[in-house]
Structures are given as structure tokens and as C-alpha cells.
Amino acid sequence: MTAPLLDVKDLRVSFPGRGFRAKPVEVLHGVSLSIAPGEALGVVGESGSGKTTIGRAVLGLVKPSGGSMTFAGRDITAASAKERRALARDIQVVFQDPYTSLNPAMEIGDILSEPLVIQGATPKDARTRVRTLLDQVGLPSDAVHRLPREFSGGQRQRVAIARALAPEPKLIVCDEPVSALDLSTQARVLDLFIDIQRRTGVAFMFISHDLAVVRHVSHRVGVLYRGDMVETGPADKVTSAPDHPYTQKLLLAAPVSDPVAQRQRREERQRRAQEAREQVLPAGVA
């Protein structure tokens, strides 16, 4: 295996507790993962599993309380604000909500060219580049002078993807990038992600609650449960024939879009739930 692009070891994150002298709440209890160059790692978990926090730690938006993060051989666990700004060239983000992740008061052209100008591009180069980017994500070039609110959810998410692509990063953290979108839009945006990865070799950390979405775009998948990585492996293995009981439960709970298959899945799930109850009961009686 090639040297990983991102290597996270035993990452811990705590948030201050609520109230006076409250204990901090640890949301990640030592999570390890690695992403190779050009690879898509899916991170699945339910609400409260800490999946978003991993992404935010990698992006430098929350400070880890333990563990280490290495990016392209450099330790970024406690990167200073200045080092973080330099990292912006290499690590980018696409957030879940395309309605709040774009500044409503800025035109699309400014949103896209700002990071380029910051990195030292001339305004003219930035303009040319913005057109290329818009073309790559399938938006017309006259979008430059429009405001985010003139676009639908799917189109806004394309703008957000273009913004992430602007500095030619090596890694993009995608935090639930399609869960706010309609079904048909979702499929097209996912295809766009795959297409971009094939063309540019950017690596993805793809965070989602939806096994189907993760299966569609990931090479490898990690399953998070209450702040612990319970299972990692190749995407088809983890999302179709998982080993860990929690992943199995997750898979059986996701409804299939086929009435016959779904009936079988439901019965299987109910049978297992029944078994679990029966196992607990005798123990409780004893």
C-alpha cells in the first residue's frame, strides 16, 4: 500500500460540558483511519456517532483532545492558524446544507474566486479558472453574476463542490453532501463526485448516515458508533456483508426500494430483534 495521504491515529475530541464546572463530554473515543491518495473513504454513522466531528477535526474547525493526525507526512494535530491557512490549498470541504454554506450576499463568481485570490492568483487568472470550474461541475458560465438564492439545492451544491475544487486540493471532506437533496438530484451529484475523483485524483472523506450513498462512492468504508470505529473494510464487504452486529443492524434497518425484498429484510430484522429480546430475558430473570 502506498503511504497514506491522511493518517488519523487514536483521535479523541471532547466538548466542554454544559453548565458550571460540568465535565467535558468526549464524543470521539480514539478513532483511527487512513485515506490513500485518490481514495474515497466512506464514514457511516447515525446521529450522535461523531462522524461530523471527525471531519471538523481534520479541517481544523475543532481541536482534538488526544491522538494525532498526519497529512502528507506532516503532523497537523496542533497546526497553528498560519499552518492551517497553508493547508487550505490541500484540504477542502463540501458541507451538507447548500443553503447555508454559501454566503447569501455574495455572487457566485466572488464565492469561487475568493480562495483563488487568497492563494495569490491574479484576478484575470481567477476569472478564467472560475469558468473552468463552473464548466466542470455542470453549471453555465453566466452563473458568475448570480446570487446563491437564484439556484436550486442541487445547483448550489455544485457551486459548493466547485469552491472546494478551486485550489486543486488533495483531500475533500464531504459532510453529508447529498442528504439535503432530492432523490434524482442526489444520484447526479454523487456521479459528479465520482467523475471528479477519476479525473483529478482527489481523495474524499465521505461522511454520511446513508449506507446506500456511501456504498455508491466509497472504496473503503468505516462505521462509527457512539464515538468508536466499530468496523472498517472494503466498501462492498462492509455495506453488503458486514461483520459487526451494529453494521448488520444498520443494513437491515435501511429499507430497500423493492416491496418483495423489503418484506424479507423486515422479517429478518424482526426475527433478530426477537432473538435479542429472548437472550436478554433469561438473563433478567436469573
Next chain:
Amino acid sequence: MTELEVVDTEVVSKDEKTPRIGRRSPWRRLLRDPQAVITGGIILAFVVLGLLADVIPSYGPNEASLQAYNADVGTEGYPLGADASGRDILSRLLHSINTSMVAGLIGSSVALVIGVTFGLIGGYLGPRVRGTTEWIFALIQTFPGLLLLIILTPITKGDFRATMLIFGVLLAPGIYRIVRNQVLGVKNELYVDAARVSGLTNRRIMSRHILLSVRGPVIIAAAFMFGTAIALQSGLAFLGVGSAGVPSFGAMISEGFTNLYSEPTQFLWPSLALGLLTAALVLLGNSLRDAFQGARPKAAKIAPPKVLREDGTVPSAAAAPAESPGLLVVEDLAIAYPTPSGELRTVVDGVSLRLDAGETLGVVGESGSGKTQTAFAVLGVLPPEAVVTRGSIRLEGRELLGLSEGELRTLRGRSIAYVPQEPMSNLNPTFTIGAQLVEGLRSSGSMSKQEARERVLALLGRVGIPDPERTFRSYPHQISGGMAQRVLIAGAVASRPKVLIADEPTTALDVTVQAEILDLLRDLQAELGMAVLLVTHNFGVVADICGRIAVMKQGEVVESGPTTELFSDPQHPYTRMLLGAILDEETVRTDGPVAAPVPLGTDAR
């Protein structure tokens, strides 16, 4: 209501000219507001007159002439007369405008510079910096402004500009607070995070992203502070604080006041000018607020939902065809909303649905398809501005459209129940869950408190809540989203309704919880024999629980039929497209990672 707004066209073709709705800038909107134009015009006229203060009158503001002592209006050379010192009132009036304007400018700009700077810093940076700025500005605010300015006269030497400089500092906490609150609201927005990830410095994020979003309220506040500064300067001059050589409205009013009985017009002119100027400023501030923050809809425009019939008759129960056997029948329903231009925009166009007793009908569609609007129409909870342009909704043969709110309420309590998408926002955070359920139960029937309590506890147990007693005593924030949805389902089925309408009941929940809630709905349906109308965008949910499906697209039902048939043999191209877009379980990504990055824009494709 976001449902209505965007019909996802995804990729705009290059030649398509989408109408630029709401693209007008607030300034442009301001120009279309008569109040803003008139008050702006008045202020502009004041400024122009002030600039011409040395040109129009024949005498300087402090030129006293004994002959002109208390001259009447219209005296040669003194069009507005002269005051007790024989000075030209018109000249003094025009020079007073300049004094006021300079006072307002100094006061409000000092307040703006200090307030905005520290508001940005205090709001954006950490709690320690915020604590310090907070403390300082709270201290400034405790100073009694007028007294302080009078006490400081020896330092300011009576110069109104120095006074205004200090007053600006005293006004700054107002701006500081506005900016700080706005920044606190904006700084956790995702676009600020995105800017941080883009490598922007804090200073640039504050000046580009945050200041841009908070500018509206600041401009509004500045307009009001301009007025405040003028009023305060006049007040001080009226009290005689400040140099007597500077003509100002306050000093003129004070002088006119002493002459009020003999020469009332001397008092009138400056009062009129000052009143007009400050009123114009306040009204302009109001217009600014409307333009920047969006005017509230006028109350007169809101009317109860109308039912329009082509023949003008109100639908009645007798008009319903007798042969309709369905439990709930929606026929040719059309719902429209008025647009700002006054026309009606149709969001549901001729929808017909039929729900038989004991069956589950799934209404599937993407955002903007009108599925939620249809459900709301059945429940009789459409927003007041909605107009039902045609159609009929019948429950057991009884027409629901046109029923009074009271009749609908009885119906909603007994025959039709509702399970919403967001369980948490449908529970009142200030009451315990038990109190809310008991109240709901007692309002729809005559039940004693004790009976209701027992029934609620039984229901909570029935919907799978492990410890009903404890949940009964809990407040909504103490339970999870899945439990909250169970509570709402318990409330919905309490009156053994004939029809349950569930609007995306599991969308906000985790998949493992979703599966349990769907199981619960299925069990309850079998047990109570109720019909379920399930609105959803998720085909997996439909496949799991629905017997029949209606697929909606842009306000119309494009296809409906039994679930198994619709999945195995979809007829309409839209249904096929939707089914094709589902991420199935067979396709797994097969291509391996591409190791060598290709710079964007250089690839040949």
C-alpha cells in the same frame, strides 16, 4: 413552505433565462418606497439649503442690527423676520442646518466606527475578548449622557463638534450590541466555516463575509443615531450649553421661547425645521429597515382560505355523488398561492386520490411536487393565503372543503389524525408530555382527568415507550427524537381516527429508529383498522409500508397503482426516472483509487 419554492431543474441550460426574482438590491427597493423617496427628498433639500446658507440670505447669521430688532416676517432683507438681537432668522435657520448635519455626522460616524469595530471583534473572537469588550461597553452605557456632556463643557470648551465626538462614544454601545449579536448569529454559519477552510484570515472573514451580512441593521441604526445626535445637540443648545456664536436650532428655539408671547413666529421656524428634519430621519430609518429586512406582510392581505367554484356555489355535502365508496376521496383538487404580482400560482393542479378503509397510500414526490400541500388541504390546515381553486375532498361522503374551522377541529380530533415530520417542533417545550397528551384527549371528548391519564399511560406503553410513567412526567427536551415521534403517534391514534395522515414521519430520524417507527405504524394500523396517507420522498419507506402509491410531480399525480406493480412495471417516464435514481444495493464502486493527480482544467475531457 420551502416545498413550494424551488422546482429542481438541476442544471440550467445556457440559453435559459431564469427570471431574476428578488434580484433587486435593497437600495433599488428603497427607491420604489414613496415614504423613503419623500423623506429622502426632504433631507436632501435640507442639505442643499444648508450648503447655500451663505448665498441665499442677505445677512450673516450673527450680524446684529438695531433697526431689525424683532422685525416682522416679510421685512425687506429679512424674509422670516429678525430675532430679539436683530439677527436675520432665515440666515440663522440655514446655518443651523449645517450645525445639525455636522453634529449628526460626527455623532453617528464615531458611534459606527467604534461600535462596528468592537462589535466584530467581540462577536467573532473568543469569549475572553468578548467578556472584556462587553464589560467596557456596559460601563459606557451607564454614564448619564446629557449630564456628562454638560460636566465636560470645560474640556470641550463648548464646541459642539467636540461634544458630538464624546456623544458618539456614548452612542457606540448601541451599535456594538447590534453588530455583536448579528456576528454571533452569523459566525457559526457554514459559509463562515467554509471561508475558514478556504484559508482566509480572520480579518478578511470579518470584513468580507461577516460585515456584508450584518450591514443591514447597522445602516438602519445609523440613520436613527443621526437623528438622536441632532436632537441631543439641539437639546444642549436649548439649555444654553455650548458657544453662543454657533447658530443652532436649539439656541434659536430657546431665544424664541423667551419671546413666545410677543413674537410667536420666532419660536415657530426653528421648531418646524427641527421637527421636520428629525421626523424625516426617523421615517427614512423605518423605510431602510423595510428595504433591508423585508417588510412584514400587511395584515389586511391575509384572508381565510377561499374555495372558488366556477359556478360560484359553495360545495355542500348533498352535492357529493352518492356512489363514491372510498373512505377519503380527493377529486380534482387544485391549490394556488397569490404571487406578489397578484396572479395565482398553482401548486397543486387537479390531484385525485382515493383512500379505502384500512389501506396505506403512499404519496411520493420530490420537493415542490405539492405532496405536502395536498396533505395539508385534507387536514384543513393550509396557510390562510392559500386558495383552493377547484376540486373536492370527501371523508365518508362528507365534503370537507368549505367547512368552518370549528367543524374541522372536531373532525381533526376524531376522524383525521396527523403525524408531522419534525416531532420535536410539534411538542410544546414548556409542558410535560403527559400534560400535552391529556389535554389533547380531553379536548376531543368528555373524559375525566383520571381516565385521560390512564388512557395516555396505556397509549404510551402501546407505542413502545419503555417507562410510560417516566415519559409522562418528562419534558420534550428530555426524550430522544424517536421517542418524541412515538409520543406524537400515541397522541394521533388516541381518538381511534379513521384516517392517519403522516407527513414524512421518519425523515428526521435515524434509519434504525425509522424501521421501528414504521413497524409501529404498521401494527397500529392493523390493530385499529385505520387508513394511512403517508407523504414521503423515500421509496424504501414506501416499499416497506404502502399498499398503493401515487407519484406526484409539480402538482399533478402522474401515476398511481399497487406498490408491487408500480415498482415492477412503472408506466410513466417520471416514475421510471425516479426509480432509476435510487441507489440500489448491487452497484458498488469498482474503479480503484487514482493515485496520480491531474490538475483540473488540463485534462482533455
